Amino acid sequence: MSKQNQKIPDAERDVLVCLNRLEAATVKQIRDELRSVRKLESSSVLTLLGRLEERKLVTRRKADKGKAFIFRPTAASKRACRDLMKDLFQSVFAGDTMAFMASFFETRKPTADEIEQLQTLLDELKSEKKKKGKRS
Numbered sequence: 001m002s003k004q005n006q007k008i009p010d011a012e013r014d015v016l017v018c019l020n021r022l023e024a025a026t027v028k029q030i031r032d033e034l035r036s037v038r039k040l041e042s043s044s045v046l047t048l049l050g051r052l053e054e055r056k057l058v059t060r061r062k063a064d065k066g067k068a069f070i071f072r073p074t075a076a077s078k079r080a081c082r083d084l085m086k087d088l089f090q091s092v093f094a095g096d097t098m099a100f101m102a103s104f105f106e107t108r109k110p111t112a113d114e115i116e117q118l119q120t121l122l123d124e125l126k127s128e129k130k131k132k133g134k135r136s
Helices: 010-022 027-034 042-054 075-093 097-107 112-135
Strands: 058-062 069-073
Touching: 010 027, 010 042, 010 069, 010 075, 027 042, 027 069, 042 058, 075 097
Parallel strands: none
Antiparallel strands: 058 069
16 A cells, blocks of 8 residues: 555644645644644644655645745645545445535534535536536
């Protein structure tokens, strides 16, 4: 099993998901963003990022100023996050989309703007399905 396909420990997962959301960040930015989920020292965040870098899930480059590094998720990182979501979806909801969505919206009510975005997504999905139906 390659390093990329191994199960990602929870702390690494949290850092990876955070970095995917931020798209590019320093250790301090990641630490600050994670504060509400997981309190970590900068040295711990750096260690976790180093492990993720070994797995080829993040890259780093020197910041334009100062000593900091800027970390970015790789394409493999985005696939790993999708795989985490797929595993959660299958293990917790047995692939039941409606159960997943109901649980999600019971946990956190969407804002009016999010409902609008969801409606747009649903309209696009309907449109795609109709187009595919005509091709068959």
